[in-house]
Every structure is written in structure tokens, then in C-alpha cells.
Amino acid sequence: MAGTPHKPLRFPSNRENLIARAIAADEAGVSVGGLAAELGMLREAPGAEPRPPTSCGLDALARLVQFARRDHALAPDQFASRFGLDLRELVDLESARNVPEPRVLHQLSVALKVSYEKLLVLAGHRVHRDETLEREALRFAASSRPMDKLSKSESQALHDFIRALHD
């Protein structure tokens, strides 16, 4: 018990049966996640089938957020603060690191005045075959290099893509 020193564990003289069971056991996985959950090390619902994003959906989302932020001339923390996102969520979005949670996408849809449903599709939360959206996302994802200020063509690409994301 806490507050008293641990006593050495006691073992029976013969553990052969238990060792045999241990060796026979299927140990394909034995990991326990209580501590990992408490420390925030479970990044996504374990075991849940990862939702396949559209072929370039996450990249397009990342680019969309990067462009929109630059279009507003806001630093990452300012953009996150203005639109109700955590800075970490914004950084993850811009780097296409994880599939963003629906709540984050909802905040984004409000911020950019675009369709929440289409953002869900882009992130892979909704399976919905939309060839036009896929084509626009691909074109947009491939449209720019990171720069401080949007070029004229980037600005055009951003506004075209936002138009494609409207309901």
C-alpha cells in the first residue's frame, strides 16, 4: 500500500504450469493504455479503422488553412485565437499531420464560410464520391509553395477552392 515499502513478491516453488501457459498464450498484442490515455498519448481512437481521406484531401485542407491565414495576414496564434482553434490544432491542420476532428472542421467552416460537409469529406470523415471536389482539391493542393504573401495566382487558387467548398 502507498506509504509502506513494497515487500518482495512471493512466488510458489513451482511455476511450471504458469510458464507453460504464458508461452502458449497468443501474445500478438499485450499493450495496456491506461497511462497512455491519461498522458494524452492516444492520438486517435485506438482500433478505429482510420478513415481514408480523399486522395489529396488532407493536403488540400492544409493548403487551404495556410492560404487563408496568409490571406488574412495573421500569425498562426492570431489566426487560431480569432477562429477558436488551439494553436496545436492549427499547426496540425497546416502540416496535414493528423485527420482533424469534426469540431475543428466545424470551426474552420465557420471561419472560412465554407461547407462543413465538404470539409468532412476532404478529411475523410464522410465517404462521398465527388469527382469535382477531388479534382479541385488536387489542383489546389498542387498550386503553391509556402511564401509569406499570397501571389496573385495563389490568391486566385484560394478563392476558386473556397468557391468549390460552398454548398
Place this chain on the structure above:
Amino acid sequence: MSTHATKLKHVATGKLVDAELHDSLSLDDLLDAEALWAPAKIQIARELLNRSVPRSEWPQSLHWNWAEKAITLKPYAPGPFSAYRLFGLRAEERWQGLLLGCCVGHPTRLAPVGRDLVYVEFVETAPWNWQPSGIGQGPLFKGTGLQLVELAVRWSEDLDFRGRVGLHSLPQADSFYRGACGMSDLGPDPKYRQLRYFELDESHARTFLEEN
């Protein structure tokens, strides 16, 4: 710290090899294990990527990095007077698996409800003992997982908790705790990211230790 001799099976040769159960390790031992295990995890990740194994089939603890969490682990530091106790299984001078248990704050959910139990915060085996699908790697040793759980059950007995043990399993390990360990599956726990909660009651603890 005390040690107890045991055996593991070396899968390639089919022979039993000498191993040791350790019953009071420190946080440093966990970090030592991490230092040893991390390169092996990276190698597994590389193979999984090279072979385009679907992410859903990757070992679910592959990305855990305890060294990164060292500061937040401090409150969980095991020690002679701590509620936490770190156990390990060692063979060929390397940690083959570790288990961190806690003896406070997790009352039983099975009858008798509300009693003390040993809650298993963490169990992990060395990456070379994993069998990740799709890359053709078999385990180096077998027998680690159940013997680690045995340590938690024996600690529970020593504390007069009658072998009661609880834990939240990762999905890939659910069948191990339900089957090999004989624990009761109490379903997904929303407080733990929907991990399933398993509990070993007094009767099944006796069966586990084969003391019936």
C-alpha cells in the same frame, strides 16, 4: 528490489532460456528500456512503411515515446513508498517487457464493487517480441505478457486485494486479456478514449495463479 528466476521460450530454437522477474524497478529502468526499444520500433515502422502495411494493422503502441513523457511521468514514479510499482522481465541482459501497476484510486467495478485492486497503468513488451502483421517478423521470445500480468496479480495478493486487477487494454490486446488472462470485459470506457476495461475478480485470480 528482488528478482525471481523464470523462463521464456526462444522461438527460433524452441528452447527455454533463463529469465528474471524483477519486482521493484525505477523510472530510470523504464527510460533505459525505452532507449533500447526505440531503435527497434523505428526499424519496425520503416518496414511497415516500406511494405505499405495499412495503418490499422500497425502495433498500436508503436508511436509511444516514454522518454518524451519523462517529466509528466514523474507523479507516476515507482519507489519503495509509492502507490506505483514497476515490474519487469529480463532475459539476455535486456528488458523483454515492463508493467507499471498502481494500488490506489481504481476501485473494482465487478462484485464486490468498490474494493481496492491493482490497476495496470501500462504493459509493454520489447518490440522484438511483437508480431506485427505484414513484415514477417515473429517474436524473439514468447511468454512475457502473461508473466507480467502474473506479477500484478501476485502484488494484488500481497496487498490483500485477493488478486483483483483492472486495466484498459489496447484493441489489439483485447483477446489476450479476455482469453489468456481470463479477465472480464466490461466494455469501452469513455473516460479512457473508449479503451475496453478488463477486470480480474478474486475467483478468476485464483484460476489465473492455478491455486484452485
